[in-house]
Amino acid sequence: MAISTSSLLIPKPKLFDFGEIVWFLDRGYDDCMHRIEENAVVKLIAVEEKPVLFRVSDATDHLTVEIYHGDSSTQTQEAVLDYVTEWFDLKLDLQPFDSLLKADKALAPMAIHYQGLRLVSIPDLFEALAWSIIGQQINLSFAFRLKRRLVETFGTALTYEGISYHAFPTPAQLANVSVADLLPYQFSARKAEYLIGIANLFAEGKLSKALLQTMSTETMLTTLTQIRGIGEWTAQYALMKSLRVPTSIPYGDAGLHNALKNLKGWQEKPTREQVNQFFKPFASWESYLSFYLWRSLSQKVSNREKG
DNA sequence: AACCAGGTTATGC
């Protein structure tokens, strides 16, 4: 029987479309970090090291958040509300970006097709870094498969109404894993080294989101790229997807190159200078533009089969 | 069957 699941409301900002966000979270990939339902998403996170399962669904002028599992303290409720607010970037005024898109003939369709799409983030910095390392150099379907194996093997699981949910492994859960432990899951030895090394940095308190948030964007980048396994692309990804730096461009990203080739009709992948030129009118909105360019690589299919 | 995937490091000139 459904016991008093607390139901919380978050007002929706202007230029916000939950359907676009749900669609992005799904995108035809098999992401084990959440479960997509009809215009709703269910997710397991850790709050103070305890698993909390919640569901976000759409309503006319607000989002409804129900906590399925976890204590009913206001502290937990606020942690979940904060998580959702950051996850979907609910506090941002998207109007300037919308205007910039509409002012560009080639990009204006994005402002219509993706209107209200927010930059969906990965609030947990360790998860963002680990995920981007997993995704280095391999195609996304394989990356999602590797992530699922890692999460299902080492992360915290919770079953609710017969469905299993998984939280991303914490640094502590990965810090003592060995490279050999990850090889059977088809991680390359090097990728396993990177991942375990970064888990240890977090576990030892040498790296944290709070620490990076005290730094300038420039210092964030140099700090991150000094870490083995984190090159420029991974650092920019973390800035964009977790640290919410607005000016991040994932230089060297294959998807970014392809999106620009599609958009501009270029045959060759753009140079760094061409990328900079393209982004120039979008100063302080580079992260959003990058995210929208990635979005443009996935096409909506009209008759999406739904179980 | 090559060649590219939401790259990075190690090595050699």
Next chain:
DNA sequence: GCATAACATGGT
């Protein structure tokens, strides 16, 4: 400093 190989495997 810049080019190249190696990495693991899937998709096209």
